[in-house]
Amino acid sequence: MKQITFYLDFISPFAYLAFEELPRALMGLSYSVHYKPVFLGGLLKHNAVLGPAEVPPKREWIYRHVQWLARQQGVALDFPALHPFNPLGLLRLAIATGHDGLPNRYVCETLFKHVWQGGADAADPARLQALTEALAPARAPADDSVKVQLKQHSDDAIAARVFGVPSFEVDGRVFWGLDALPMLRAYLEGDSWFTSAAWDGVNAIPSAIPLRG
Template sequence: MTHALDATQPLWFYDFVSPFSYLLLEQHEKWPNLPFIPTPVLLREIYRHWGQRSAYGVPAKRWFTYRHALFRAEQLGIPFKMPPAHPFDSSAVMGLALTMGADTACVREIFRFIWREGRDPSTAEGFASLGERLGLSDGAARAASDEGQAQLRRNTDEALALEVFGVPTFRLGGQLFWGEDALPMVLYCARTPNWLESKEVKRISALPSGLGLD
């Protein structure tokens, strides 16, 4: 049985395929002191829904994305090693995380397996190794992953209903904060929530498009 997201709670949306989700979670001690719920969603489905082309589908943007992730890791002093192939299919490992509770400690361990050790959880060998790391046999890990797929689909559908358009994304007070570099904005708004109700924020949020776009 699946359960609905509690949109009244602070949520943190991620996908294990995202290096910036890893980098943001490694800065967890800087997050606002709020009970953010780690919520896995399928980034490829989010792109598909909004008609976006992923960065990985544009060669020059793909290379820049990897270089930028490495630069940010070095700048922040966070260990970083790309997996052997990217993008990879993250659905099985996110299903596994969900059935294991998807708490911060579990999610961090999986992220580090991928982005600190440079492992690919979408291969049979990588998935089995990750299962062992988490204390599960390969068969138990795969069964857990299968059980989590329905919840993963529901998470993604409900995230889209909340207008999530990428990861990592914080949702706080009904507002979305996208990207690893949005952390200072999240911190500011957690301390000063009235800023989002300021005259200028409301004005720019309601600007019409000069190109007639929605």
């Protein structure tokens, strides 16, 4: 059985759609999933790139595109009242639900729906307090141990060369994005392409401009 680490941030509509699509995309395969919340803003800062919603024309396209994708998937999606927003409260709540810092699928589903269904303010303190009471986390989300685990999750993601969400890591290979799910399935099915030069050979392609990292 393969273990997949699913790096996610509840701020991302693509992470929400990938979360909903994952069971269908991998139906019939043997695997387990560790859901690992990370702060997308930290990953973007580390790689010195703007967030998708910080580029106005890109923001407009993404917001249209994810609504169309949700319609195609048959997934309910309503943009929160404000987006982007500060997701740290939700990330810390997710991590606080377990001592290992890895929320289960029910917790992740609850948090994604909190953000992406109903159109309310995802970071509203009263809503966040009600959500905390409903999930009854094992630790206080503001506990230092929770903050440390969130930082560690992000450090783990960076070490694994994760640069955005949703990302799926298995056997040291990272698959990024909702549209990578068919590729992830092919890998889990043993497609020989992944052991060819096509996977690692990209590292040897010269660049005419300086690259970071």
